[in-house]
Amino acid sequence: MTPAPGRILSNAGVLRMEGESTLKTPQDYLASLAAMQHNVWLNGHQVARPWEHPQIVPGINIVALTYEWPQKPEHQAMLTATSHLTGQTINRFTHIHQSVQDLQNKVEMTRLYCRETGCIQRCMGVDALNALSIITHHTDSMFGTAYYPRLLDYVQYFQANDLVGNAAMTDVKGDRSLRPHQQADPDLYLHVVEKNNDGIIVRGAKAHNTLAPYAHELIVLPTRDMREEDADYAVAFAIPADAPGLTLICRGAAPSSKREMAAPVSSRYASVESLTIFDNVFVPWERVFLCGEWQMAGYLAECFATYHRHSYCGCKPAISDLLLGAAALVAEYNGVPNASHVRHKLTEFMITAELVHACGLAASLKGQPQTSGTYMPDLVYANVGKYYAGTNLHHEIELLQDLAGGLIVTMPSEEDYRSAEVGPLLKKYLAGPASVAVDDRVRCFRLIEDLTASKFAGLLMVAGVHGGGSPEAERLAIYRSYDLESRKEMAKRAAGIAT
């Protein structure tokens, strides 16, 4: 994997990869991270990429899977794609969707990965690139700009190097009742502070940047619709995650203390969030994809949101799958797998999972090619699916806690369980049905503690609500794009009112 992507501010001269495939390996990925500059902070200290830190490693473990599984024959059809630019086999996370089948593959790929990891994270980069492939095309046709060919160059570079991209979208926003240019501090939304022949200089901060410290590239998008006075805030670009001027202040979701019985889903795999500060960061023009065309900012935000909510229609069902599995397991370990209320509750998870996934499939099936040829999932279905997921997750958490019982929050620590003095007492009294190993039962409670009653659970819930946009944003998107007039016409006909 040469040249190391962390070194490159311009992708203009990068040689295209030759051969049929551009797929990299987990080892390539780790090596490329190791070559990057240090600009990551955690718990008050600067930390080096990538291996050392127990709160960053779980994130890297997740992304490494996205290099490992596409190598497996049984997964290749779903996890790889053929580049419409080069014809090469590429990682699907770098693909611009060319068909309904591509959209369906993305949503099913997401569920597959997330069943193992909870959150695969790499989806956001591909969602950002696809949104840009649509909006840059529109922008060029409306404003005579040349963003689209520039983007295609970047996509080729991205595919050729099998890069990991983050999407840096949500500004810190300050006073939410004010527009960007009205804020007391103009930097509370990221904006262009200077343009010159070589590129632009930007300042501001983006919040909730999952994946940023172990991504190669940050893909920066505006967070909302803009008005003319906000033109400097209408900016989109890509930048290496270790570019000069960038500071990533991070927070890991993994448990801070290491436990032998920790649930792998929250300790081997976990995400990292970054508050990413852009302190006069230079971006060369070949990486700028929107700059001042304020009319397009809202469209770009919404287009990305649609793609990302479509992704959620894959990952949230995977969370339900996991919660369901844990629920069925703990019911068995408590000796009551067939109680009627248990079956009733297990069915709730199934219904929730499949309502959401159905929306992902429907959004794919009803996906439409846009002017650039990129397929976009149906906005209404993508939003409905994410909305339903985000507003039902807490009920799933409740059901799982209900089925598990109080031990998930009252069980003594692993240290007690391992203690020579009191450990035997715990092993005696934490026994379930005779057929279940006590260790397994305890691990099961630990899993459910992690999934429902921990900092990790907190992230899970909040990501469910706010990931890809808040419920209010989703409702608004649905309302705005729904064909309400045709329904009113139907009602008039049904009422016998002349139309």
Add this chain to the structure above:
Amino acid sequence: MTPAPGRILSNAGVLRMEGESTLKTPQDYLASLAAMQHNVWLNGHQVARPWEHPQIVPGINIVALTYEWPQKPEHQAMLTATSHLTGQTINRFTHIHQSVQDLQNKVEMTRLYCRETGCIQRCMGVDALNALSIITHHTDSMFGTAYYPRLLDYVQYFQANDLVGNAAMTDVKGDRSLRPHQQADPDLYLHVVEKNNDGIIVRGAKAHNTLAPYAHELIVLPTRDMREEDADYAVAFAIPADAPGLTLICRGAAPSSKREMAAPVSSRYASVESLTIFDNVFVPWERVFLCGEWQMAGYLAECFATYHRHSYCGCKPAISDLLLGAAALVAEYNGVPNASHVRHKLTEFMITAELVHACGLAASLKGQPQTSGTYMPDLVYANVGKYYAGTNLHHEIELLQDLAGGLIVTMPSEEDYRSAEVGPLLKKYLAGPASVAVDDRVRCFRLIEDLTASKFAGLLMVAGVHGGGSPEAERLAIYRSYDLESRKEMAKRAAGIAT
């Protein structure tokens, strides 16, 4: 349309229709009904088929549409199909689904028709034929019977004559805690009372037979799983709706009194339900599709249910469409179309409609060919969609009533509105915004009264809950067919439990 289907007890010798298309016209349909025997009762009187009765005409009006619209060029792709038996163009309501696209077409056709009619009714016949095409094939391979070729003959006859078929499934059931053979009266489930060389003789009653008095054919299916002692109850067949021994005791959903301002959706179009009594009815062998193979009864019931729940994923969104339209209209007629709580509530309808329709699309997309080649929609998605529809409709009714206000149940009668004495007072005081005609506003309230606060509304709600099976039946179907074990494996991996 000769020979009149009402005369035919055996389809064995029927000539196949020649030409490219077998599509009939509304006039053909009406003529064929007129030729049928009289065996329909309503409100204590025998009524002749078809025109006279204001409570049956609305049902016929609906079915007539299914002959009219397929003639329209813009609808032909969706509303017709190519018979896999003859290559002829047929009404999609007589088609055996041969692809994912066929399944998708069925669910979208259903939404299209139901936006006009509320309930298109003819879906049940095609759902029954498709279920039989799967289960007869399985039965033949397991029991060495020859039901499948017999069914294909019948399907050809059905397609050639563009027939309307009902599905008569739900037995009256007596004591629901007892199995069929345990009932005090053995006739409380329909059963075979005699077999001879020519055919079988059956006795019993089927309830909730929508469409029966203006259908050509009744397609009779078992209502549940059976045990060996219930073998006589494991019977499926088709019979003309006016065959000797059949009595249809009916009830219409249309308002009993005629009103000028009646909402067309409940007076021009409305269904009729029949309690259909089989009093020693003879069925020739060529129309018998299951007889004694008790092991298959439950599969046949579930297979039909899956098809029919799939249909609901088309019709229930159409109901939501109509309720949404009425809600938006009344908000406008009350002068508050843009209040934030109004928008919030309108979005609720959109979300409900599309969650259900997404399940219909997903069930189609994940449909699979069975051994006979027939495509069957995915059971889980079909059930999840119907379940969600049936358990959210009442909330939609509530929202619409909330938006409309009390007038829908307190507004004086049409006679008062037309009265020379008090009519002018009503026209004065029922005015809304100056831009809205009072007549239109009154019609809108009448529509919402019909949709939410009438006998018609009652049918709408109960059909939402019980149509295609009760919520409990749907939950059970989901639970039974869901791959729970794989989720438990996921949870074990996530917990670090050896698997």
Add this chain to the structure above:
Amino acid sequence: MTPAPGRILSNAGVLRMEGESTLKTPQDYLASLAAMQHNVWLNGHQVARPWEHPQIVPGINIVALTYEWPQKPEHQAMLTATSHLTGQTINRFTHIHQSVQDLQNKVEMTRLYCRETGCIQRCMGVDALNALSIITHHTDSMFGTAYYPRLLDYVQYFQANDLVGNAAMTDVKGDRSLRPHQQADPDLYLHVVEKNNDGIIVRGAKAHNTLAPYAHELIVLPTRDMREEDADYAVAFAIPADAPGLTLICRGAAPSSKREMAAPVSSRYASVESLTIFDNVFVPWERVFLCGEWQMAGYLAECFATYHRHSYCGCKPAISDLLLGAAALVAEYNGVPNASHVRHKLTEFMITAELVHACGLAASLKGQPQTSGTYMPDLVYANVGKYYAGTNLHHEIELLQDLAGGLIVTMPSEEDYRSAEVGPLLKKYLAGPASVAVDDRVRCFRLIEDLTASKFAGLLMVAGVHGGGSPEAERLAIYRSYDLESRKEMAKRAAGIAT
């Protein structure tokens, strides 16, 4: 009962009743109605008070109970009160509440009556008088008026004659986005058109006036807060229901056709709604309780609403009681009283009923005396209770339909059931468990049809949503009166933020 209240426009000179009790009998009540002028319209015809019309009789039957039951020794403590004005025993429906116990008695009396009748109707009059007893006192102290003593005179007259009062509050409102004085037609809210030495003349219309055609008195209240420009609309008064210039255009909730098997709850007992037109109606000053003090209109509306929502905390649990009873009965008649899902659903009704009734009790317990000495229920609890009732009733309807099954909307008519030809077939096939009489099972289905799938059910649902004010109005009342600041202080302390 002399003098007949229908004759009296002024109560100034009425002699007080002597003796310990003013309680009248059902016969007195009927006689007093018979003496009233004719001004009631129904279905395009003028109808005389009271007996003739099958759609008005059920309403009168209900109110007659409020004269009958207080005579029964076992009910006297709850259904009667001691007048704080005269010390006489009075009907509690004419009482001004003097204690927490009075408030509790009112809410429990309401549940008691409504268990028999569904809606006792007479509550609205006592709620209106109590609200007036508070606001007239406030108005006098703020504006130097003398409404309160005038009201006390009227209350004495009302108690002495054991009168039935309606509350006429909701104006027809026209364009709901406009204030009263902004409407295209100034009469779309009721207003004062002339004042003279003797009294005022008013014009307009009040909607949803339950009980009006068989009430003695209409108690008219403003429907909302007013601004200075709306001063003419800030008017409250009492008027005999047959005063010159009044026209009551009515609609009955009872089934229009008489059935032998009709459920008593919807045919023996049912309410009537009036759209009441005030065409230059004269009101003498002694019956005017607000006139122009626009600042008080909103308070009066809200005060009445609080009392009336408090009443709903009694009547809605009674509806739940009835729905629960029907649910348990039909489960038994279907043979499945002990299925786990049945028990689960029955418990839902119990929870809903008691959450609402708990609010009624809590609103009573936390009731406070106002400056006039009248006890007012706690606003928050009264609103929370009604809100919960109104937004959960549809779910109860759904559960009952779910438990009953489709027969409630597909069962043939009573004429078929009584028919010599098909009746025996129905009696055979509508049988349930052997221990249940078919007639009883059929009656049970008819009851549930009436309660959930009829015009009567429509009124029930809409009254649940809108009776006493819409859910939005209730939410607003709660939000406005809740002590939010103290909760923010709590949060600040909990967060370690200096307060």
Add this chain to the structure above:
Amino acid sequence: MTPAPGRILSNAGVLRMEGESTLKTPQDYLASLAAMQHNVWLNGHQVARPWEHPQIVPGINIVALTYEWPQKPEHQAMLTATSHLTGQTINRFTHIHQSVQDLQNKVEMTRLYCRETGCIQRCMGVDALNALSIITHHTDSMFGTAYYPRLLDYVQYFQANDLVGNAAMTDVKGDRSLRPHQQADPDLYLHVVEKNNDGIIVRGAKAHNTLAPYAHELIVLPTRDMREEDADYAVAFAIPADAPGLTLICRGAAPSSKREMAAPVSSRYASVESLTIFDNVFVPWERVFLCGEWQMAGYLAECFATYHRHSYCGCKPAISDLLLGAAALVAEYNGVPNASHVRHKLTEFMITAELVHACGLAASLKGQPQTSGTYMPDLVYANVGKYYAGTNLHHEIELLQDLAGGLIVTMPSEEDYRSAEVGPLLKKYLAGPASVAVDDRVRCFRLIEDLTASKFAGLLMVAGVHGGGSPEAERLAIYRSYDLESRKEMAKRAAGIAT
């Protein structure tokens, strides 16, 4: 506070306290804990009572408040009571309820304390004593035993020394499909292993023992109904928390790492849970309150549950109060306090809080004296209130997360915020409206993180679901005790069915 309660295995000879009041001070409380034996384990180590450990101190801080506030004149009426045994002024947490007002005071006292602390914990002791005061009286009258006078002696001792009692009820249960005597290990439910002249010896373990390490006394109750074979498991008694043979293996809910900006609600105040092992613990007869009367075990469990669910009707509204305050505060700190969806969501908290508290008040108002004279809250209302609280808390958590936004789980650590290098960047970019101090906004996010997205939040949620019993247990209690027959009679009357 002499003699130290930790020393006393028998209370038989204890001198009664003289004087008008037995109230102790926080200092007395701390001194008494210091005198106790060491038997508490945490994180694999034995820890001494009481001060040292940062995970136990927050629990002690809470209980200390229950000694401090009753000294305040403004709280004395609510927080103290008059002993019905001695006439002395006692802490209400040691009182046997003698009136409806006592019940109301308890539920309002609980809300008051919990607004400050989240969970006051000391409620469980008084709930256990009250339940014992009822059931011992019944047991004596049914079995001729003398538990009740023995209990009264103990209560006097408890009141005289102003003791803190825990309720140790939930056994570890092993295989939940098996009864106690059927378990593979007979110790999986606590049971009597020996009886002698002096007392009994017990073995087993009780889980979820909140408060145990800083309580003086453990009050042990059976966890469920028993059959004859389970007679050894039907045992209730009181024992000092440091008695020989007891081991408390604990877990604290406070954050394990100390933070300067920690929310006081989760770091100054937090509970501790104990898994309490009884390894052949001797209990003298004067402290045994049930022993072998298996018929009473279920009644005792249910009676305690009713009292404790009644307590929840005070503490859960306090949690809603706090969540509401945090929601309103963060909306203000984000600049959107008046957005319509914000107001809508704030109102949700209000409704939930008051529905639950209304049940607490109603359960008090409808409380009835039992044969011993003790007042017991109404079972249905207590259960309905707790059930509603437990099944709506997660939705409140969701709403608060929704209003707060993603920063509650993505905000960098306090160390970063304090860092000289990146701290200034965070202070710049975490600013909200100009009028809000950044520090306050950050503290507000930390509070919401603690309340909704942390181990502490996990405990909060699970305690909401399972505290005082699971939702299923509550539903069952409601179903069993509800007067369903009277509702069926109502339905029969309403249907016209002879009764």
